[in-house]
Amino acid sequence: MKKMRYTLNLIVIGLVLIGVLGCKKERWLRVYHNRMFEDSINVTGWEVNEDVVWLGEFYYPWQGEDSIDYSGGYYFYKKGKKVLDEDPGPLLIVNGKTVGITIDYPLEVFAIYEAFDSSKIITIDYSDPWLDEQNYNLATLERFPNLVGVQIGLDSRTDLEKLDSIPSSLRLYVFCGYATDEALEFISRYPNIRTLGVGERWVKVSPDGVKHIWKLKELRSLATPHDYLFRGWNSRHLPKLRELYSSEIILY
Numbered sequence: 102m103k104k105m106r107y108t109l110n111l112i113v114i115g116l117v118l119i120g121v122l123g124c125k126k127e128r129w130l131r132v133y134h135n136r137m138f139e140d141s142i143n144v145t146g147w148e149v150n151e152d153v154v155w156l157g158e159f160y161y162p163w164q165g166e167d168s169i170d171y172s173g174g175y176y177f178y179k180k181g182k183k184v185l186d187e188d189p190g191p192l193l194i195v196n197g198k199t200v201g202i203t204i205d206y207p208l209e210v211f212a213i214y215e216a217f218d219s220s221k222i223i224t225i226d227y228s229d230p231w232l233d234e235q236n237y238n239l240a241t242l243e244r245f246p247n248l249v250g251v252q253i254g255l256d257s258r259t260d261l262e263k264l265d266s267i268p269s270s271l272r273l274y275v276f277c278g279y280a281t282d283e284a285l286e287f288i289s290r291y292p293n294i295r296t297l298g299v300g301e302r303w304v305k306v307s308p309d310g311v312k313h314i315w316k317l318k319e320l321r322s323l324a325t326p327h328d329y330l331f332r333g334w335n336s337r338h339l340p341k342l343r344e345l346y347s348s349e350i351i352l353y
Contacts, residue, residue: 103237111182122334128143128144128145129141129143129167130144130167130168130169131167131168131169131172132154132156132168133168133169133170133228134157134170134171135171135172135205136170142154144163149162149163149164149323150162150164151272151295151319152295152321152343153274153295153321154169156171156173156193157193157225158275158347159193159224160250160295160296161193161195161200161223162249162250162272163222166239168196169196170194170195170196171193171194171195171197172194173192173201198221199218199222200222200224201224201226202222202225202226203225203226204222204225204226204241208218219245220245220247221247222247222248223247223249223250224248224250224251224252225248225251226252227251227252227253235329245249248271249270249271249272250271250295252274252276253265253267253273253276255275255276255277255278258279261279261287261288264288264291266267269291269293270293273291273293273294273295274294274296275288275296275298276297276298276300277296277297278300280300281305281306281308282306282310282313285306285310285313285314286310286313287313288313289313289314291316292317292319293319293322294319295320296321296322296324297314297317297322297324297326298323299323300326315338315339315343318339318340318341319341320339321342321344322342322343322344322345323342323344323345
């Protein structure tokens, strides 16, 4: 009888553990812009540095926070209303720390490097398509020793080659205005891509071209003006994908 009770107790304990482990508690991130509530995001299962939050004009690699208050980007609040900032600043500030910078005017930006701790910068917006090769080089990235991710815009066949100049240890947030089957095949060679946006202009992507994206197993976000091409995707294709949405946003 004692042996039977002991066995039953083990079974009960096992069932309780299965129930506890099977019911994973949800975790939510609250996002504020200049102290104004903006969004609440389910971050259950998210990974630090791998998953991202869109803040203004920056992809911000999540650092494990439960709450984010940021300033910078394309919008600001005036009398409680969200207003487009026609002259956005080059910095992203999160919870009081400068963590992101836009490289649109390199010489001017370099001049203010001493105004903040460059070791705190973890995200860079490098998406300006008018940056020439003189302004686009690894020396810029090396100024930020703890950089996590780089946002980059690809607007031509030549632009695709820019990806080769970025260390594979950095995450890539890519907007591809030059979207063809050939371009997507090229992009699929970079497993460090975390977000991918496909532009409205020059979109010439076939269902076969879409299959190249399935190779990006660490992709978190996919935006395209033609979402019908992606209706066949599932978790087997893109196991880490958090969002797939139709968008006509042009980042530049």
